[in-house]
Amino acid sequence: GENVEQHPSTLSVQEGDSAVIKCTYSDSASNYFPWYKQELGKRPQLIIDIRSNVGEKKDQRIAVTLNKTAKHFSLHITETQPEDSAVYFCAATLGNQFYFGTGTSLTVIP
Amino acid sequence: NAGVTQTPKFQVLKTGQSMTLQCAQDMNHEYMSWYRQDPGMGLRLIHYSVGAGITDQGEVPNGYNVSRSTTEDFPLRLLSAAPSQTSVYFCASSPYQDEQFFGPGTRLTVL
Helix, strand or coil: CCCCEEECCEEEEECCCCEEEEEECCCCCCCEEEEEEECCCCCCEEEEEEECCCCEEEECCEEEEEECCCCEEEEEECCCCHHHCEEEEEEEEECCEEEECCCEEEEEEC | CCCEEEECCEEEECCCCCEEEEEEECCCCCEEEEEEECCCCCEEEEEEEEECCEEEECCCCCCEEECCCCCCECCEEECCCCHHHCEEEEEEEECCCCCCEECCCEEEEEC
């Protein structure tokens, strides 16, 4: 199967600064890479995704980059706000299965 | 459009008891899956289905059974609950290799 590693496990930033979360995957056949945000006690919700035929995707303050050669992808959040505080999960899809990273707890300090 | 619904929200079981976690979706998605979420371990796939009548094992299937008789419903059965199955369980549905929509979760405690 696939192995997804996610770093860091915790991240604290000052409001207005940028945050970067990185993930690596093991199987080059993986071709869909979503990012989910989970607030405390809530369900995970998709914030951005990228497919293997694209190198970068941006949606307002959020961007994802994918390096297929190195098998890693990253989430970038700019101009962070307190409401960005949550746990973020990356995932890689191999065939019918989604493989999730272990999560990054992001705290934005006002 | 209710999306993905799960029942119950909370459940306490004694070791050895069995129960079924219900999951339903109204988005006509072919793909449905069950995950368990434990602290520091992310979301781990238990079982998944790519359509009615088709199910397969994920990463951590032991102790769980599933069936998919309709597109809408995908129940998860715990055969003989163990304390190691204490967790938060999420059901999700999606089109193939696309955004997964998660249910609200079931918090299960096994004593």
